[in-house]
Amino acid sequence: MNELALHLLDIAENSVAAHARTVQLSVVEDTRADRLKLSVADDGKGMTAEKVAHLADPFVTSRTTRKVGLGIPLLKAAAEACHGYLTVDSIPGRGTTLEAEFQRSHIDRMPLGDVAGTVLTLVVGWPEVHWIFRYRVDDQEFLFDDQPIKEELGDMPLCEPEILAFLRQSLAEGVASLHTNPDSMSLELSF
């Protein structure tokens, strides 16, 4: 996986598998401190401390289809290769929060990639989950919360072409709006 946005998608899928009802995704870029942080916070079933301790071990996985889980170990290795870290806080029955931080300018730091595409596929693909996405670059923030949209739509599905266009454009414009700032040098954002 060569985009942080794909890792974000992968971690969010874990939240869905943990029966989360609300999932908060965030990407925070701090150009002054030169840090980039991804986080995924859910209210799913959570994990015991013992399970959290073994998360970075690819041979510990909750999946039943295969005995190797690679999502978190890959992201942890990527963060640590960029003067960063990955942490997981979890309370059984309450939920899990995962954070991965990188040195933003590190030569090995993966590009952010298509974060709007990641959020779009989650919002449409898991309509029963309440998704909140926050993207922050220094003092500017784009917040996308799908709850008001779903309330407005009522029983109209998210997959109707007009609604898809609305979601796709809202996300793309929101994410792109934070990169018009010439100070936030971001070569990766030519998607």
Add this chain to the structure above:
Amino acid sequence: MPVVKSLEDLRRLKQEALEKRQARTTTGRVQVTVAMGTCGIAAGARETMKAILEYIESNQISGVVVTQTGCIGKCDYEPIVEVVIASGEKTSYGKINPDRARRIMKDHVGDGKPITEWLLPA
């Protein structure tokens, strides 16, 4: 703060969708599912799903519900896409890149003709 599309835009679009739904040829109830486990994502499942959503948007297709599922245990064949039309049987396709996804939307979802050469082996 960035200017984001408003809920008023959404209200108008919803109205448009409701009106067009009458005129438009709907495909009936169609369920398209994209497997989005780590294996699927690494193989390109997000691009496959985006291609399906873009197809629906650009061809103005109503009545198709696109959702996700986790890994279904056939990681070698990711990205995997499943199609169910009305209450019919589930058709599972393997190694579906964006081009193949558009073909499935056109031939199978649109014209009701499954594409046998991309079926997942049983």
